[in-house]
Amino acid sequence: MPNPTINDVRQFLTRKGVKVQGFDRPKELDSATATVSVWLPMRLKNPLNVSEHWRVRSKRAKMQRTTAFYRLAGIAKPTPPVVVTITRMYSGRCQPMDDDGLSAACKNLRDGVADSYNSDDSKKSGLRFVCQQERAADNLVHIVIEPEHQ
Secondary structure, eight states, X not given: OOOOOHHHHHXXXXXXXXXXXXXXXXXXXXXXXXXXXXXXXXXXXXTTTOOOOHHHHHHHHHHHHHHHHHHHHTSOOOOSSEEEEXXXXXXXXXXXXXXXXXXXXXXXXXXXXXXXXXSOSSGGGTEEEEEEEEEOSSOEEEEEEEEOOO
């Protein structure tokens, strides 16, 4: 399966009922005060507690990473150093994850955000990641990128 294009991701997000904005030309941002906020319609699973075939896990990881990348690709983002907050919104019978499970579930999203900065997710890249979770009406992921105040 080829990598999805921006139009593929736009159609996917529209079908899921997410407002699609920011895929067009990037707007100029004041990197000192700008904050970027995006919503992704997906359910995060704890890969440390899931027993599944490697191909299923790989497909989910690729989908999460490419969706985060393409959702942030057309948006002007603040320059590093930044704080990236990934919030897992869970609903229904889902339970809150423990700390290591939450960070493992957010790993592919971290890689997608780092890819959108043409960087890796190491400490030297200037990207600091914070993972949170809260109960909501639907399974979503909220990514907020804001400048780090020192």
